[in-house]
Amino acid sequence: MNGINPWLQTHWDWRAAGNFITGGCGSGLLLITAVATLRGGPVTELTLLSLALVLVGLALVWFELGRPWRFLHVFFNPHTSWLTREAIVAMPLLALGLAAASTGWLSLLWIAAIAGIAFLYCQGRILVAAKGIPVWRTPRIMGLILTSGIAEGCGVYLLVIPWLEPETMGEIYPALLTLLLILIGGRLAAWWAYRDSLKDKAPKAALEVIDRSSSIFIAVGHIAPTLAVMLAWLFPEARLVWGVVAGVLAALAGWFIKTVIITRAAFNQGYAVEHSPARGGGKSGPGTKPGWE
Amino acid sequence: MSRWVMVADLNRCVGCQTCTAACKHTNATAPGVQWRKVLDLEVGEYPDVSRVFVPVGCQHCAEPPCMHVCPTTATRQREDGVVTIDYDLCIGCGYCIVACPYQARFKVTDPTQAYRQKRMPQEWKNEQPERLGVAQKCTFCSDRIDHGLVNGLTPGIDPEATPACVNACIADALVFGDIEDTSSNVSQLLAENQYFRMHEELETEPGFYYLWDSKSDKNEWDSGREA
Numbered sequence: 001m002n003g004i005n006p007w008l009q010t011h012w013d014w015r016a017a018g019n020f021i022t023g024g025c026g027s028g029l030l031l032i033t034a035v036a037t038l039r040g041g042p043v044t045e046l047t048l049l050s051l052a053l054v055l056v057g058l059a060l061v062w063f064e065l066g067r068p069w070r071f072l073h074v075f076f077n078p079h080t081s082w083l084t085r086e087a088i089v090a091m092p093l094l095a096l097g098l099a100a101a102s103t104g105w106l107s108l109l110w111i112a113a114i115a116g117i118a119f120l121y122c123q124g125r126i127l128v129a130a131k132g133i134p135v136w137r138t139p140r141i142m143g144l145i146l147t148s149g150i151a152e153g154c155g156v157y158l159l160v161i162p163w164l165e166p167e168t169m170g171e172i173y174p175a176l177l178t179l180l181l182i183l184i185g186g187r188l189a190a191w192w193a194y195r196d197s198l199k200d201k202a203p204k205a206a207l208e209v210i211d212r213s214s215s216i217f218i219a220v221g222h223i224a225p226t227l228a229v230m231l232a233w234l235f236p237e238a239r240l241v242w243g244v245v246a247g248v249l250a251a252l253a254g255w256f257i258k259t260v261i262i263t264r265a266a267f268n269q270g271y272a273v274e275h276s277p278a279r280g281g282g283k284s285g286p287g288t289k290p291g292w293e
Numbered sequence: 294m295s296r297w298v299m300v301a302d303l304n305r306c307v308g309c310q311t312c313t314a315a316c317k318h319t320n321a322t323a324p325g326v327q328w329r330k331v332l333d334l335e336v337g338e339y340p341d342v343s344r345v346f347v348p349v350g351c352q353h354c355a356e357p358p359c360m361h362v363c364p365t366t367a368t369r370q371r372e373d374g375v376v377t378i379d380y381d382l383c384i385g386c387g388y389c390i391v392a393c394p395y396q397a398r399f400k401v402t403d404p405t406q407a408y409r410q411k412r413m414p415q416e417w418k419n420e421q422p423e424r425l426g427v428a429q430k431c432t433f434c435s436d437r438i439d440h441g442l443v444n445g446l447t448p449g450i451d452p453e454a455t456p457a458c459v460n461a462c463i464a465d466a467l468v469f470g471d472i473e474d475t476s477s478n479v480s481q482l483l484a485e486n487q488y489f490r491m492h493e494e495l496e497t498e499p500g501f502y503y504l505w506d507s508k509s510d511k512n513e514w515d516s517g518r519e520a
Contacts (some may be wrong), residue, residue: 004332011387011400015450066385066402066426073365073384083364083388130391131358131495269394274489275505276336277303277343285343287489288336 006203006270009133015064017262019057020123021152021255024145026053027116028153030097034113036157037106039171045164046157047101047109051094054119058090082129086122093119102160120149120167127261134202135265137211143190144257151183152254155225158247162240169240177229177243181215184250188222191257202267209265213257221253267291295471296355296374296432297448298500299459300488301348301480305466308333308346315461316350319434320417324407326399328431329458348458348467351376351397351431352491352499359389359398359428368428374500377434383427389427395499396494398430433469434458449478472500485509 037043040042051092062068077084096112096205135141158176162169163207198207225246230240246269272289308331316322318327332347351378360368360376367382368389390398402425406412433457441447441454448454449470459467470479479502486504493499 004334009391011390012300020520043320061386066387066400067383070384073367074386075361075384076365076382080361081364081388083362083386087364091301126362126388129358129362130388131497132391132394136391201518266391268396269393269492269495270396271332271334271347271349272491273303273334273336273345273347273503273505275487276343277505279304279343282343285337288334288345290334 004271006134006267008205008264009266009268012266013064013263014259015060017259018060020145020258020262021057022053022060023057024120024123024149025152025251025254026050026055026057026155027093027120028150029032029053029156030093030116030153031150032111032153032157032176032179034106034109036161036172036176037109039175041161041172042165043104043106043109044101046160047097047112049152049156049160050116051097051101054090054093057233058087060086063119082122082125085120086119089118089122100159113234117146120146123149133170133266134266134269135198135206135261135267138194138197138201140190140197141261142192144187144194146184147187147190148254148257151187154180155249155251155254156185158243159251162244167289173239173243173247175238177232177246180246180250181226181229184222184225187220187254191217201220203270206265206290208266209260209267213260213264217253217257217260222247222250225250225253294372296473296500297353297438297469298374298472298479298502299353299456300436300468300470300482300502300504301434302468302482302486302504303345303347303464304504304506305464306331306346306348307464307466308344309463311461311463312348312458312467315457316431319457320432321421322399322429323401323403323405323421326401326429328397328399328429337389347503349395349397349491350394350458350501351393351433352497352501353433354500355498356496358392358394358495358497362388362392364388371435373438375435375438376430377432377435378428378430380423380427380429385426385427385428393430394495394497398428400426400428402426461510 033046074087093115095107100108100112124142127141128139130136228242228246232239270291273287275287276285278284310331313330314328322326329350334345336343336345353374357376360370365382365384367379370376404414438448446454452460455469459469468478470477472479487506487508488502488504490499
């Protein structure tokens with residue numbers, strides 16, 4: 001039986017985290033694929049990979065449902081539920097992405113990429129609306145979800161493109177490395193803003209998990225990729241290796257921090273009393289908020 | 294229109310958990326599921342320490358976050374403020390569970406029993422297959438309210454129309470009634486006593502009020518704080 005201190009929620013486990021990881025990364029990859037077409041980047045394979053990632057995320061959510069065969073009910077509440085909105089946005093995202101991959105039409109790809117950003121936005125709002133979990137409900141998590149999803153997508157692009165299109169790589173790679181630096185810079189700023197917003201706004205146990213993970217996230221997801229990008233610029237002959245290293249680390253760190261936030265730091269609100277009662281001839285006094293002091 | 298609310302007098306609650314047992318008995322909840330329970334909190338620092346017993350459960354919020362996030366519209370709010378779950382619509386996504394800041398919702402995916410090896414006769418009798426894999430929580434015994442109203446009874450006054458936990462309370466610590474009616478039992482209690490609602494800063498407007506002192510005896514601690 002649970003006690004009086006906030007405890008770790010277990011209803012959204014690794015499967016839910018998986019949706020935020022692959023769905024976010026897939027949306028980000030779709031946007032980067034569209035952006036990279038400005039320098040002649042390929043469309044079909046990377047678009048299909050993006051869609052596959054989004055689909056894996058949706059499948060993971062399906063596996064988490066208590067009544068999976070009622071899944072169509074998820075579309076019933078577009079008025080207020082961001083989960084419904086995410087599911088609705090996924091439809092044009094998948095359809096347009098598939099159409100773009102099969103026809104190669106860039107206009108379709110750009111519209112699909114915009115749907116991907118809407119999908120990512122829904123993911124952030126899903127967390128903000130979860131009022132029972134203090135480390136999710138802060139609006140500052142939006143910046144983190146958005147920047148991390150796009151940075152992860154950029155990281156996966158850097159990993160995949162050398163094997164996919166070695167001949168066009170020379171055109172795209174330097175620009176993508178710069179873009180990755182900008183994205184992880186934005187993500188780092190979003191992370192600091194997010195952590196700052198949790199000050200006195202989350203249970204002690206949750207903050208301990210967040211702070212323990214912070215240094216790993218910053219080192220692996222930001223400092224190390226920045227160094228790798230610098231090495232890629234300094235040693236053009238080894239640019240590919242360092243680019244891949246930077247991309248993989250940027251993506252892995254995003255997946256890591258999402259796993260931490262969804263499954264490890266997700267302590268619930270717990271209970272609180274504003275005042276203790278007078279009871280009998282005694283005197284009333286201050287209240288308590290177990291697990292927060 | 295009525296707005297049903299619960300009042301818990303913290304001065305009276307002795308933490309006996311009779312309400313918890315009455316709720317389980319009435320609603321046949323699975324092992325580990327407690328739609329109503331009483332917290333045993335320790336307040337203060339040694340040597341000035343006291344215990345506070347706090348009944349908790351679904352707060353039937355006026356702005357229920359569980360309802361807003363529900364993708365299926367399974368969670369709804371009646372005109373009288375009672376928040377309900379349609380087990381046939383719910384897909385068991387668990388979103389409402391993480392959206393509730395009162396830890397009031399549960400999900401049981403597999404049939405459970407009190408004794409691991411053997412299912413007891415009453416567990417066969419009270420099987421609730423519709424509750425498996427979906428969200429569940431306190432209903433304010435809405436079936437009792439509705440049945441009572443149809444038969445001309447007053448919820449909170451007539452036991453047949455009152456939630457089981459309130460009926461069972463040995464100390465009259467739990468009181469149920471219509472807050473829209475200024476002459477109701479709950480309205481009078483709130484007029485005569487100082488009260489708070491849990492996690493009010495989250496703007497859920499809970500329908501569960503905790504009395505902590507009478508208004509006439511404004512306590513020293515509070516006066517000191519105001520000064």
